Amino acid sequence: MSSKTAKPVMHSAxxxxxxxATLAFACGTLLVFVFLHQFVANDIQRRSDAWLSGEVExxxxxxxxxxxxxxxxxxxxxxxxxxxxxxxxxDLSAGTSNDSxxxxxxxxxxxPMLWVGAGxxxxxxxxIRAARIAPxxxxxxxxxxxxxxxxxxxxxxxxxxxxxxxxxxRDELRVLRIMRLRFLxxxxxxxxxxxxxxxxxxxxxxxxxxxxxxxxSRIGHSDLSARVPTSARRDEVGSLALxxxxxxxxxxxxxxxxxxxxxxxxxxxxxxxxxxxxxxEMSLSAGSLDDNSEPIVSVIEELDRLTEFLNKSLDVxxxxxxxxxxxxxxxxxxxxxxxxxDLYEPSxxxxxxxxxxxxxxxxxxxxxxxxxxxxxxxxxxxxxxxLPAASTINLLLKADESGASLxxxxxxxxxxxxxxxxxxxxxxxxxKSNGHGLGLAFIDAVVRAHGGAxxxxxxxxxxxxxxxxxxx
Amino acid sequence: MRLLxxxxxxxxxxxxxxxxxxxxYEVEAAADxxxxxxxxxxxxxxxxIVDLGLPDIDGISLILKLRQLGVRAPVLILSAxxxxxxxxxxxxxxxxxxxxxxFALAELLARLRNLLRRNSxxxxxxxxxxxxxxxxxxxxxxxTRSGQILxxxxxxxxxxxxxxxxxxxxxxxxxxxDKVWGMRIQPDTNVVDVHIYRLRGKVxxxxxxxxxxxxxxxxxxxxxx
Numbered sequence: 001m002s003s004k005t006a007k008p009v010m011h012s013a014x015x016x017x018x019x020x021a022t023l024a025f026a027c028g029t030l031l032v033f034v035f036l037h038q039f040v041a042n043d044i045q046r047r048s049d050a051w052l053s054g055e056v057e058x059x060x061x062x063x064x065x066x067x068x069x070x071x072x073x074x075x076x077x078x079x080x081x082x083x084x085x086x087x088x089x090x091d092l093s094a095g096t097s098n099d100s101x102x103x104x105x106x107x108x109x110x111x112p113m114l115w116v117g118a119g120x121x122x123x124x125x126x127x128i129r130a131a132r133i134a135p136x137x138x139x140x141x142x143x144x145x146x147x148x149x150x151x152x153x154x155x156x157x158x159x160x161x162x163x164x165x166x167x168x169x170r171d172e173l174r175v176l177r178i179m180r181l182r183f184l185x186x187x188x189x190x191x192x193x194x195x196x197x198x199x200x201x202x203x204x205x206x207x208x209x210x211x212x213x214x215x216x217s218r219i220g221h222s223d224l225s226a227r228v229p230t231s232a233r234r235d236e237v238g239s240l241a242l243x244x245x246x247x248x249x250x251x252x253x254x255x256x257x258x259x260x261x262x263x264x265x266x267x268x269x270x271x272x273x274x275x276x277x278x279x280x281e282m283s284l285s286a287g288s289l290d291d292n293s294e295p296i297v298s299v300i301e302e303l304d305r306l307t308e309f310l311n312k313s314l315d316v317x318x319x320x321x322x323x324x325x326x327x328x329x330x331x332x333x334x335x336x337x338x339x340x341x342d343l344y345e346p347s348x349x350x351x352x353x354x355x356x357x358x359x360x361x362x363x364x365x366x367x368x369x370x371x372x373x374x375x376x377x378x379x380x381x382x383x384x385x386x387l388p389a390a391s392t393i394n395l396l397l398k399a400d401e402s403g404a405s406l407x408x409x410x411x412x413x414x415x416x417x418x419x420x421x422x423x424x425x426x427x428x429x430x431x432k433s434n435g436h437g438l439g440l441a442f443i444d445a446v447v448r449a450h451g452g453a454x455x456x457x458x459x460x461x462x463x464x465x466x467x468x469x470x471x472x
Numbered sequence: 473m474r475l476l477x478x479x480x481x482x483x484x485x486x487x488x489x490x491x492x493x494x495x496x497y498e499v500e501a502a503a504d505x506x507x508x509x510x511x512x513x514x515x516x517x518x519x520x521i522v523d524l525g526l527p528d529i530d531g532i533s534l535i536l537k538l539r540q541l542g543v544r545a546p547v548l549i550l551s552a553x554x555x556x557x558x559x560x561x562x563x564x565x566x567x568x569x570x571x572x573x574x575f576a577l578a579e580l581l582a583r584l585r586n587l588l589r590r591n592s593x594x595x596x597x598x599x600x601x602x603x604x605x606x607x608x609x610x611x612x613x614x615x616t617r618s619g620q621i622l623x624x625x626x627x628x629x630x631x632x633x634x635x636x637x638x639x640x641x642x643x644x645x646x647x648x649x650d651k652v653w654g655m656r657i658q659p660d661t662n663v664v665d666v667h668i669y670r671l672r673g674k675v676x677x678x679x680x681x682x683x684x685x686x687x688x689x690x691x692x693x694x695x696x697x
Contacts, residue, residue: 263553266552270552270572270573270574271525271573272483274481274484275483275484275487277575277576278488278574281491281577281690293688297688300690303574304658305660307574307658308658308660327561339653342627342653343667346666346667346670347662370655373656374657377655377659378660380659381659381660381661384661385660439660
């Protein structure tokens with residue numbers, strides 16, 4: 001795998017997709033559970049309330065109809081105890097007796113008359129007095145010493161006394177608690193599993209996309225023969241790869257067409273130029289060098305300029321279409337610059353120009369040596385032609401991780417502000433320029449073909465600045 | 473020297489034939505691959521000039537075919553194409569040379585001489601070069617004219633050495649750029665001329681017979697007579 005996969009997995013799209021999917025899944029299941037839980041809890045309460053209302057009515061009838069004699073307490077107490085036995089008591093931790101149900105009869109003043117249940121009923125009485133329970137509607141009652149509130153129903157009988165029947169829902173609530181715990185565990189497991197599955201599939205899907213991206217980025221300016229990897233599956237990613245490859249086929253084809261056109265154009269123009277030049281040269285050597293030779297000589301020189309113009313035009317045309325053909329090898333940019341400065345220095349000092357190079361030592365890049373030679377020659381020719389006498393040219397060569405950068409600064413008049421936005425276009429030249437306006441376009445073409453970038457502008461303190469960035 | 477010229481453009485073929493014959497070569501010409509093949513196998517040539525754009529066969533394929541048929545002579549490839557084919561580079565490695573059209577006759581002749589020299593047994597490398605009263609000590613990198621030491625920069629010495637090695641023959645600006653600076657460029661400006669002016673200022677002192685002569689539109693020549 002390339003360096004691109006080395007970045008943390010948290011930054012990948014697969015990670016984000018699985019995170020959001022898992023979040024949605026987790027929220028959804030949680031919502032469903034809360035709803036179910038609420039439904040079950042409500043149902044439990046409804047059942048308890050129905051039972052309580054029925055029982056308290058029956059007990060009220062019994063209390064009313066039982067004569068108030070010595071047996072009253074026993075009769076009512078036994079009926080209440082019987083009712084209490086209908087309620088299962090699985091949680092015996094609190095004691096041996098069933099404390100999940102109590103029966104209490106109080107006088108109109110609130111004094112206890114009859115207590116059936118576990119313990120003395122003191123706390124229950126205190127709680128009931130504090131809570132003022134309305135008859136016929138069961139309510140929650142918190143009693144000290146019990147973690148779970150009682151559900152209490154009350155009724156008033158004819159003699160003015162009140163009957164309270166209390167029921168603890170702790171068994172049902174215990175079941176609910178266990179359900180909650182199990183669900184939570186299961187939910188966590190499901191969420192993790194879901195995340196894993198989504199991440200795995202998304203990662204696999206997207207790694208194919210990443211491989212396509214990597215392959216596509218490797219398909220450089222000059223090498224169009226490579227293709228992106230395809231998968232056997234006919235899904236979206238598979239067809240993306242196929243579409244990309246079809247597109248590359250078409251691009252390669254038009255590139256080939258372009259090369260054929262420029263090659264034949266070059267051939268068709270160069271052959272007559274060769275013949276003309278040769279014949280001129282022959283007439284020159286035949287008549288030796290006398291005054292008559294002057295026109296011939298200047299024609300030959302014009303022909304050479306025309307040839308160079310033709311070469312540059314075709315190079316720029318190809319480069320504008322990202323189709324410049326390069327033969328790359330390792331070159332030392334610093335050494336190359338020193339040799340070229342050595343070549344140009346006499347011409348420059350003849351014109352009163354000074355040139356200097358600042359550099360941090362040898363700088364190896366992968367580039368087409370002949371193209372770089374021609375590019376630098378263009379750069380220097382430009383300076384030679386446009387700088388007034390007594391100007392200085394400073395070259396700064398430096399390298400960092402992103403590549404090599406060559407900064408050229410002079411203290412001449414700078415670029416004509418009118419043409420500044422169009423510097424790298426063909427045929428653009430300053431009003432006073434006598435060139436054919438290909439120099440900077442050619443420089444831009446060569447640098448772009450190497451995968452670099454050029455920028456040009458004027459310095460604040462006057463003079464031009466050209467910055468060339470080339471990859472290593 | 474027997475030379476086979478394979479070129480389909482009649483104009484180019486005719487002026488090349490004339491110039492080459494003037495330069496002392498015995499020239500046979502062919503306008504297509506088939507004729508070239510017949511001629512090359514029958515007659516023994518010392519050197520071949522092959523144009524890449526032939527009507528019936530690609531120039532490179534022709535050269536490779538001739539090599540298979542046992543033709544050993546070095547080849548100067550003429551190309552009107554824009555890019556230098558990888559196979560041309562291959563041939564260049566193998567001792568052949570190439571020249572892009574249009575070219576200066578002087579350069580063509582110089583490259584032919586080079587190819588012939590490369591194929592002949594190397595003469596023992598001289599450590600001194602002498603042209604008239606100009607003398608170069610190649611070991612000490614020192615040049616003298618009439619016994620007077622010339623103050624030359626290392627680059628000027630290399631340039632003068634190149635002119636001396638080609639004394640009496642025309643060298644073009646692009647030949648100088650190629651051989652002295654190692655680059656195939658065509659500057660818009662007179663960079664080579666300025667080097668020559670400076671060198672001439674040092675070599676041809678006042679009152680001395682000028683040795684370095686400019687042939688405008690062609691190049692330079694170091695006189696040996």
